[in-house]
Amino acid sequence: MNTAPLSIEYGPKAAPCRPRDVLERFEHWVRETPAAPAVEDGELSWTYAELDALADLAAAVLRDRVAPGDLVGVCLDRSVALVATAVAVARLGAVYLPLGPRPGERRLAAVAENLDVPCLIGDPGLLPEAYLTGEPLLLPLPRAGANAPQKAVAAFAPAPSTGRPARQTAPDGTFYTVLTSGSTGTPKAVAVGGASFASLLSWYRERTGSGPGDRHSLLVGVAFDPHVKELWAALTSGAALSVPPEEVRWDPAALTGWWRRAGVSVAVLPTPLAETLFERPWPELPALRHVFVGGDRLRCWPAPEVTARIHNAYGPAEATVQSTAHALLPEGVDTTAAPPIGSPIAGAFVCVTDGAGSLVPRGEPGELRIGGAGLALGYLDAELTARRFVPAPAGVTGTDRVYRTGDRVRMRADGVLEFLGRMDDQVKVSGVRIEPAEVEAAFEHDDRVLRAVVAAHTGTEGVVRLIAFVRPAPGRTAPEVADLLGGVRQWLPEQAVPAVVRFVDAFPLDANGKVDRAALLADEERRPVAAAGDDASLASATPTERLVVEICRDLLGLTGIGLADGFSDSGGTSLLAARLLAALEERCGVRLRGPEVLRQPDLRSLARLVDARLDAHPDSRPDARLDSRLDSRRTTAKAGA
Numbered sequence: 001m002n003t004a005p006l007s008i009e010y011g012p013k014a015a016p017c018r019p020r021d022v023l024e025r026f027e028h029w030v031r032e033t034p035a036a037p038a039v040e041d042g043e044l045s046w047t048y049a050e051l052d053a054l055a056d057l058a059a060a061v062l063r064d065r066v067a068p069g070d071l072v073g074v075c076l077d078r079s080v081a082l083v084a085t086a087v088a089v090a091r092l093g094a095v096y097l098p099l100g101p102r103p104g105e106r107r108l109a110a111v112a113e114n115l116d117v118p119c120l121i122g123d124p125g126l127l128p129e130a131y132l133t134g135e136p137l138l139l140p141l142p143r144a145g146a147n148a149p150q151k152a153v154a155a156f157a158p159a160p161s162t163g164r165p166a167r168q169t170a171p172d173g174t175f176y177t178v179l180t181s182g183s184t185g186t187p188k189a190v191a192v193g194g195a196s197f198a199s200l201l202s203w204y205r206e207r208t209g210s211g212p213g214d215r216h217s218l219l220v221g222v223a224f225d226p227h228v229k230e231l232w233a234a235l236t237s238g239a240a241l242s243v244p245p246e247e248v249r250w251d252p253a254a255l256t257g258w259w260r261r262a263g264v265s266v267a268v269l270p271t272p273l274a275e276t277l278f279e280r281p282w283p284e285l286p287a288l289r290h291v292f293v294g295g296d297r298l299r300c301w302p303a304p305e306v307t308a309r310i311h312n313a314y315g316p317a318e319a320t321v322q323s324t325a326h327a328l329l330p331e332g333v334d335t336t337a338a339p340p341i342g343s344p345i346a347g348a349f350v351c352v353t354d355g356a357g358s359l360v361p362r363g364e365p366g367e368l369r370i371g372g373a374g375l376a377l378g379y380l381d382a383e384l385t386a387r388r389f390v391p392a393p394a395g396v397t398g399t400d401r402v403y404r405t406g407d408r409v410r411m412r413a414d415g416v417l418e419f420l421g422r423m424d425d426q427v428k429v430s431g432v433r434i435e436p437a438e439v440e441a442a443f444e445h446d447d448r449v450l451r452a453v454v455a456a457h458t459g460t461e462g463v464v465r466l467i468a469f470v471r472p473a474p475g476r477t478a479p480e481v482a483d484l485l486g487g488v489r490q491w492l493p494e495q496a497v498p499a500v501v502r503f504v505d506a507f508p509l510d511a512n513g514k515v516d517r518a519a520l521l522a523d524e525e526r527r528p529v530a531a532a533g534d535d536a537s538l539a540s541a542t543p544t545e546r547l548v549v550e551i552c553r554d555l556l557g558l559t560g561i562g563l564a565d566g567f568s569d570s571g572g573t574s575l576l577a578a579r580l581l582a583a584l585e586e587r588c589g590v591r592l593r594g595p596e597v598l599r600q601p602d603l604r605s606l607a608r609l610v611d612a613r614l615d616a617h618p619d620s621r622p623d624a625r626l627d628s629r630l631d632s633r634r635t636t637a638k639a640g641a
Helices: 021-032 048-062 080-091 105-114 194-208 226-235 252-262 271-278 382-388 436-444 481-488 517-525 543-556 574-588 594-599 603-616 624-640
Strands: 008-010 037-041 044-047 071-075 095-098 119-122 153-156 174-180 188-193 215-217 240-242 266-270 290-294 309-314 324-327 348-353 365-372 389-391 401-411 417-422 427-429 432-434 449-458 464-472 500-503
Touching (some): 021 048, 021 080, 021 226, 037 048, 037 080, 044 048, 048 080, 071 080, 071 105, 080 095, 080 226, 095 226, 174 194, 188 194, 194 226, 215 226, 215 252, 226 240, 226 266, 252 574, 266 271, 348 401, 382 389, 427 464, 432 436, 436 449, 436 464, 436 481, 449 517, 464 517, 481 500, 543 574, 543 603, 574 603
Parallel strands (some): 037 240, 071 095, 071 119, 215 240, 215 266, 290 309, 464 500
Antiparallel strands (some): 008 348, 037 044, 119 153, 174 188, 309 324, 365 401, 389 401, 427 432, 449 464
C-alpha cells in the first residue's frame, strides 16, 4: 500500500480581489505619478497622464456604441495605441478580446460568426467587409512608434438577421477574453474575470517587486494571453511598458541589446526564444532583474552566470495566464533534467488525478487539475465549460471546482510539479496550444481537399513541427502546396500552419479503425535523408549555399528543401529564425538581422546575403576554418566564371 502524501498543493493565501481592482490600480498611478512614463517606444514616451487622456478620448468615441459587457475585438499590434485601447475598453466596462494585428480574414469571420462581437478595432483594410458596411469611427490613437497603426477605426457588426442562432456572449464580470485552439475547428473563447486577473497581478507585483522606475517588456504576440499580463502588470504597479522593435522577437542578440538600451527590468519570454538565449553567453544587463519563461516545456537551465532571476512559469488561459512558477537556480540541482514548472502561485491550488478523477500519491504521474482564485469564469460556450470545469476531487478543500488541463505531470515529495506532456491530441508549437483538428478543418475548407490529417513531429532538439497529410478530393488534381497554405493561413495563427504538407492516396488505420498518426510519422521518418553535401541538386552550389541549406534542413526537419525554397514558405517561424541567426553567426561569423532573413525569397538569396556580409567585413571571420571556406567559395566562383 502506497502511504505517500497525496498530490495536492495549495499556494500561499491571497488577499481577496474585486473585479474593478485592475482599473483602479492604474488610476491610482495616474493620480500619484502623472508625469511618470507609462509607455516607451524607442525615443517616444507617453506619461501616465497622457495615456489616461488617450484612453479617455478613445472611450468617448466608443461610448455611444459599446455597452458594458460587449466583446470588443482588438486587431492592433504592440504599441501605445494598443495600450490606450485596452484601458479604454476596461473603462467602458466592455470585454477586451485581443485578436492580433493580422488574424486572417476567414479566422476573423469565423470568430464574428460564433461570438457576439459588436465592435472590432483595427486597420480598416484588415477588418471583415461585413463590419465596414456602416460608417466606421476613426479613433484618435497615436500613429507613431514601431508597431503603431497608420489608421485605427472602430467598426461595428450589422444587426443580426432574424432566425439566426444566438451567438456566444461573455458572462458577467469578464475582464478579457482570449481564444485558444478548438478541436471542432472553431477557436474556444475563454472568459477571465476581473477579480481573478487582479489576483494574478497582485502575486506578480509581489514576486517581482515591481514599482515606479521599473520597465516591463511588451513583447508577447497580441493574440496570446501572456501579453495581457505584460500590459497590465506594468500599468497597475506604476512601472513603464517598453515596446520593442519587431526583430527583437526572434533575434537573441537584438533582444539583449534592446533590453540594455531600454533599461528593461522585468520581462516575459516565450520558451523557444528563451532556450536560444540561454545557449549564448549572458551579456551585462544590470537593469534586468526578472525574466518569466512560459508557453512550452522548457528543456534547459540558465547558466550560473545569468544575472537575472529566471522563472519557469506554467498556466493555461483557463487559469488566468499563470498557475505555477519555479525560480531556476542551477546551483546544487540536477541540470540534466528538464526544469520543473514549480509550485502554485498565491491563491492557486493544484492537484494530480488518475483517469477516474481521484488524487494520486506524490511521485505518480496523472492529469493536472487547477483551482483557486485564478480560475477563469469558463468558456463562452456553456456546454464546453461544464466538460472542462468540473467539481473538485474528493479530499480537496477551499475550492468547489477545478479545471482539467489535459496535461500530464508528476508532483514531487516537496510539492513541486514536473511537466511530462499532453494527455490528448493537443500539441504546443512555439508555445501556442494547438488542436490538430482545428488545423485539419482549415485544410478541409478547400474543396480540392477530401481530408487532412495533422500530426506533430518532435525533432532531435525538441522543436515541434506540424506535418499535414492531405488526401485530394476525387477527380481533383493536388493543389500546389504554396497555394493550399495561402488559404490555410486565413484560418490559423502562424504557429498552427504546418511546416510540411504531404499528399497521400489513403490513410493507414489502427486497430480501432482510426487514422494511425504514428504510422504516418513513421513513414515520414523513413524518408531518405540526404546530406547537403550529397545532394545532386546542390552539385553546382557554392560552399555557402550548401551550408545554408544544411542549417535550414536541420532546423526545419525537412530533407528535401533546396536553394529555390524560401525559409518562411517551408515552415520557418520567427522563433526558428532566431535559431537560424544563431547558427549562421556560429558557423559563419556573420551577424544578420531577423527581418533580413525573413525577407529573402529563397535560400539562394540568403546565401548571397551571407557572402555579401562576409566580403564586407573580412576581419569578422572567427577562425581558419572560415578562411578555408571562403577560399573554397572564391575558387568555385572563379571556376564558374
